[in-house]
Structures are given as structure tokens and as C-alpha cells.
Amino acid sequence: MIKRLLAGAAAIGAIGGLGFLYYAWYPPIEPVEPPDRGSFSAEQIERGRIVAAEGYCAECHTRTDNGGGPELAGDYKMDTPFGAIYSSNITPDPETGIGNWSEEAFQRAMHLGVSRKGVHLIPAFPFDHFTKMTDQDVSDLYAYLMTRPAVHMTRRPNELPFPLSLRLLQAGWKLLYFTPGVYKPDPRHDALWNRGAYLSEGNAHCGACHTPRDFMGAEKKSAPYDGAVVDNWIAPPLNEHNPTPTTWTEDELFQYLRFGVAPLHGPAGGPMSPVPHRFLSTVPEEDVHAIAHYFADVDHAAEREKHDKAALARAMEQSKIDLVGPTVDPDAKLYQGACAACHYNAAPSPVLGRPDLALNNALWLDEPTNLYQVILHGLTAEEGQTGVAMPSFYNALSDQDMARIAAYLRRTRTTLPPWTDLEKKAAAVRKTITTIPVNSSH
Ligand code: HEC
Numbered sequence: 001m002i003k004r005l006l007a008g009a010a011a012i013g014a015i016g017g018l019g020f021l022y023y024a025w026y027p028p029i030e031p032v033e034p035p036d037r038g039s040f041s042a043e044q045i046e047r048g049r050i051v052a053a054e055g056y057c058a059e060c061h062t063r064t065d066n067g068g069g070p071e072l073a074g075d076y077k078m079d080t081p082f083g084a085i086y087s088s089n090i091t092p093d094p095e096t097g098i099g100n101w102s103e104e105a106f107q108r109a110m111h112l113g114v115s116r117k118g119v120h121l122i123p124a125f126p127f128d129h130f131t132k133m134t135d136q137d138v139s140d141l142y143a144y145l146m147t148r149p150a151v152h153m154t155r156r157p158n159e160l161p162f163p164l165s166l167r168l169l170q171a172g173w174k175l176l177y178f179t180p181g182v183y184k185p186d187p188r189h190d191a192l193w194n195r196g197a198y199l200s201e202g203n204a205h206c207g208a209c210h211t212p213r214d215f216m217g218a219e220k221k222s223a224p225y226d227g228a229v230v231d232n233w234i235a236p237p238l239n240e241h242n243p244t245p246t247t248w249t250e251d252e253l254f255q256y257l258r259f260g261v262a263p264l265h266g267p268a269g270g271p272m273s274p275v276p277h278r279f280l281s282t283v284p285e286e287d288v289h290a291i292a293h294y295f296a297d298v299d300h301a302a303e304r305e306k307h308d309k310a311a312l313a314r315a316m317e318q319s320k321i322d323l324v325g326p327t328v329d330p331d332a333k334l335y336q337g338a339c340a341a342c343h344y345n346a347a348p349s350p351v352l353g354r355p356d357l358a359l360n361n362a363l364w365l366d367e368p369t370n371l372y373q374v375i376l377h378g379l380t381a382e383e384g385q386t387g388v389a390m391p392s393f394y395n396a397l398s399d400q401d402m403a404r405i406a407a408y409l410r411r412t413r414t415t416l417p418p419w420t421d422l423e424k425k426a427a428a429v430r431k432t433i434t435t436i437p438v439n440s441s442h
């Protein structure tokens with residue numbers, strides 16, 4: 001009996017294996033002559049520019065270490081929990097880029113995560129989002145990329161350990177986690193909402209940073225937009241779990257995504273900064289409105305907004321305490337000396353360019369990570385609100401100083417329990433910084 005059962009299991013295993021290979025196998029698509037620039041209309045290329053901006057292609061496909069590299073020529077280093085991955089050259093160079101890819105091959109890569117040669121691509125390339133793009137958008141994107149300057153450049157090899165280095169394994173990942181298919185409009189919602197959902201879930205892949213991942217590196221479908229760690233920053237929750245005391249309303253979201261600063265919540269720092277500045281400020285305003293409209297629904301802004309007035313009044317009250325003159329509290333003194341010259345506010349609301357820390361995510365998240373990142377890096381004039389800057393305190397404050405400021409701000413500016421292990425965490429964030437910021441004060 002047992003033998004028969006085992007034989008049955010082996011047979012099923014073999015069939016499963018064959019089925020898997022069938023599932024996993026994709027033929028190469030024949031190379032083509034790089035298409036003639038004249039074969040694309042100026043209108044289509046412009047539409048493709050917008051699609052490329054809304055998917056931040058240049059962010060991941062342009063090298064930033066090793067002195068930087070030409071736009072879209074790849075070799076951008078992505079640190080993942082599994083090892084470093086380098087992006088591909090997506091300029092139309094036929095040898096090292098995608099110059100000899102037909103549009104069919106490009107459509108397949110974007111929709112199914114398979115290269116022209118039939119090789120499975122690693123989901124660090126967010127094809128699990130790009131699959132939702134319409135064929136028309138991908139076609140326009142192709143026109144845009146094929147008319148960029150061709151750059152001859154080879155990327156460094158990935159540093160994934162065996163067996164993760166086996167491309168075939170990616171097919172197993174796909175079988176478990178990947179749902180291919182173009183976005184389907186939800187008839188319960190209007191056109192603006194659907195446009196926002198199409199962009200956010202698809203091309204603009206907000207969830208790639210804002211949704212937590214499981215041990216296999218897949219976004220947790222059970223916790224969409226619940227917040228996640230990315231590049232040693234916390235990408236805060238974008239749903240009703242967002243902890244900031246005032247709501248991310250449609251207008252706050254629009255200002256933040258379009259201009260990089262929201263009147264109440266402050267600037268977009270760290271890995272979020274390029275999203276508005278480099279990309280969403282360059283696309284049609286309606287698209288940014290659509291994304292803001294969509295997330296105001298995801299975070300139930302309409303129901304939560306009614307508490308904002310009280311929250312704002314409380315924050316303004318809390319921010320006043322550092323202005324009332326001499327204090328015996330040594331932590332308050334430290335804050336007054338280092339921060340209060342810029343971070344003070346009076347009723348009725350914060351001044352643009354002088355974020356109210358009592359309203360900023362940095363104090364309300366479960367960990368002080370973003371607060372430490374901002375203190376250590378500062379914010380350049382290009383990040384956040386264009387033109388205003390915060391110096392880096394990398395040299396000026398010790399880990400112990402940062403821990404004291406963090407504890408003080410959490411205590412006086414929020415209603416949440418204190419953070420723990422603050423000094424240890426300050427040292428850990430400092431360790432992630434490999435080059436001392438140039439705007440560092442002494
Ligand atoms: C979050 C980072 C990221 C973003 C954003 C991104 N890519 Fe990529 N892309 C990658 C990585 C990493 C690879 C290499 C994957 C691999 O080696 O399997 C890649 C591979 C590709 C490939 C396969 C190229 C080849 O030679 O096999 C294409 C095509 C591509 N990306 C196009 C795009 C386009 C178009 C956009 C914008 C809509 C985009 N990517 C945005 C990270 C990204």
C-alpha cells in the first residue's frame with residue numbers, strides 16, 4: 001500500500017515537474033534591426049516619455065555609484081536582502097541594450113517578466129506591477145526608449161547566491177506569487193478613481209515600496225500599503241494605518257506627489273524624493289490628481305478628516321513649548337540648540353518650508369529610522385520643497401545626542417509610547433551611510 005502511495009507521489013511529482021518546465025519555458029524572440037526613429041510619431045514618443053516618467057524607469061536604470069552613468073544605460077545597483085542586483089541597459093544599443101528587441105519582445109518583458117532570449121527576469125524589476133499596463137502604454141514606452149541615445153555599456157553581474165542565481169527558480173516564484181494581466185477597471189468606481197488605481201497599482205508601483213514583503217520577497221497581498229522598509233528608510237503605511245495625526249487628504253497627497261511637499265505633513269525625503277521631483281512633476285497634472293484621488297480612498301480620508309482640526313491645534317500647542325524661553329530640561333535645551341531655530345511654529349498652522357515635527361511621519365512611526373535618516377542626511381535644496389534645505393548633523397550630533405532628541409520629540413510631540421534602544425538604533429542608521437553628506441554642519 002505504502003509503496004503504491006509512494007509510486008503515486010513520484011508520478012505526480014514527475015508530471016508536476018514536467019508541467020512546471022512547460023510553464024517555465026519561453027522561446028527566445030528573434031532579434032530585429034533597431035527600428036528607425038522615423039517610424040514613431042512625435043506624439044507617440046511624447047506619450048511614451050510620460051509613461052516612462054510614471055514608472056521611474058530612469059531611477060532604476062541609471063547607475064548612481066561608481067561616479068554615475070548615462071541615463072537608462074543600466075548597471076544601477078539594488079541592494080536586496082538576497083544580494084546585490086544590477087539593472088539592465090534599456091537604451092537602444094543592439095549589443096548591450098535592447099536595440100534588437102522587437103516590440104513583441106518588449107511587451108512580453110513588461111507583461112510577463114521574460115527577456116527577449118526567454119530568460120526569467122528577477123522581480124526587482126517590478127513586472128508584477130508593469131503587467132497591469134495596457135498594450136498601448138507599453139507600445140508608447142517602446143517608442144520612447146527606442147528613440148533615446150544608444151549607449152554601449154555592460155552591467156556588472158548580479159551577486160545572488162546559489163541557488164537564487166538560477167533563473168529557472170524565478171519561474172517558481174512567479175507560479176506562487178505572480179498574477180499576470182492588464183488592469184481591469186472597477187465598475188463600482190468612477191473614471192478618475194480607476195485612472196488613479198491603474199497608475200498606482202501598475203506603472204507607478206507605489207506598493208513596491210509601501211507594501212511589506214514576505215520572506216520570499218513578494219508583496220503581502222493581505223497587507224496592501226501597510227508600510228515597509230526600503231533602502232534603510234521606512235515607507236509609511238498609505239492606508240488607514242498611516243500614523244500621522246492629520247489625514248492624508250486628496251489635496252495633501254496631490255501637493256506632496258506633485259511638488260514634493262505637503263502643507264501639513266512636510267517634505268518627501270529619502271527614496272521618496274525622486275518620485276515627485278524627478279518624475280510626477282513632469283507628467284500631466286490630471287494623472288497626479290488621479291493618484292491622489294485613489295489614495296484618499298485607500299486611506300479613508302473622508303471618514304478621518306473630521307479629527308484633523310483638533311489634531312492640528314494639539315500639534316501647534318506642542319510646538320510652542322520650545323519657544324517659551326529658558327528651560328531646565330537638558331533634552332529640551334539640546335533640541336533648542338540644534339533644531340528649534342528652524343522647527344518652531346505658532347497657530348494656526350505650520351509654515352511651508354518649516355515642517356512641524358509634531359505632524360511629520362518621522363515621530364509617529366514605530367521606529368525612529370526616518371527621523372535619524374533626516375538628521376544624519378539633512379535635506380538638500382532639491383529634495384522636499386524646492387529651494388529650502390536642512391543641514392546634515394552627521395558630524396555635529398553624536399548617537400547619544402540623536403537618541404536624546406528622538407526621545408524628547410517623541411515624548412513632547414506625540415501621544416505614543418516611547419521608542420526603545422534609541423542609541424543603538426542611531427548607530428545602526430549611521431552605519432548605513434557610506435559617504436558623509438556634503439552639507440554636513442560642524
Ligand atoms: C525598482 C527598480 C526598477 C524600475 C523602477 C524599473 N526597472 Fe527595469 N529592471 C530592473 C532590474 C533590476 C532589471 C534586471 C532584472 C534581471 O536581471 O532579471 C530590469 C530589467 C528590465 C528589462 C529587461 C532587460 C533585459 O535586457 O533583459 C526591461 C526591458 C526593463 N527593465 C524595462 C523597464 C522599464 C521600461 C521601466 C519603466 C517603466 C523599468 N524597467 C523600471 C529594475 C527596475
Ligand code: HEC
Pocket residue numbers: 200204205206207208209210230233234235236238242243244248253256257265267268269270271272275291295360361362370
Ligand atoms: C522607491 C520607493 C518608493 C516609491 C516607489 C514610492 N514611495 Fe512613497 N515613500 C517612500 C519613502 C521611503 C517615504 C518616506 C519619506 C519621508 O519620510 O520623507 C515615502 C513617503 C510617502 C508618503 C508620505 C507618508 C507620510 O506619512 O509621511 C506618501 C503619501 C507616499 N510616499 C505616497 C506614495 C505614492 C502615492 C507612490 C506611488 C505614486 C509612492 N509613494 C511611491 C518610498 C517610496
Ligand code: HEC
Pocket residue numbers: 261265266267268269270338339340341342343353354355357360361362371374375379380381383384385386388389390391393405
Ligand atoms: C537650518 C534650519 C534647520 C535646522 C537647524 C533643522 N532643520 Fe529640520 N528641516 C529644515 C527644513 C527647511 C526642512 C524641510 C526641507 C524641505 O522641505 O526640503 C526640514 C525638515 C525636517 C524633517 C522632515 C523630513 C521629512 O522627510 O519629512 C524632520 C523630521 C526634521 N527636519 C528634523 C530636524 C531635527 C530633529 C533637527 C535638529 C537636530 C532639525 N531638523 C534641524 C530645516 C532645519
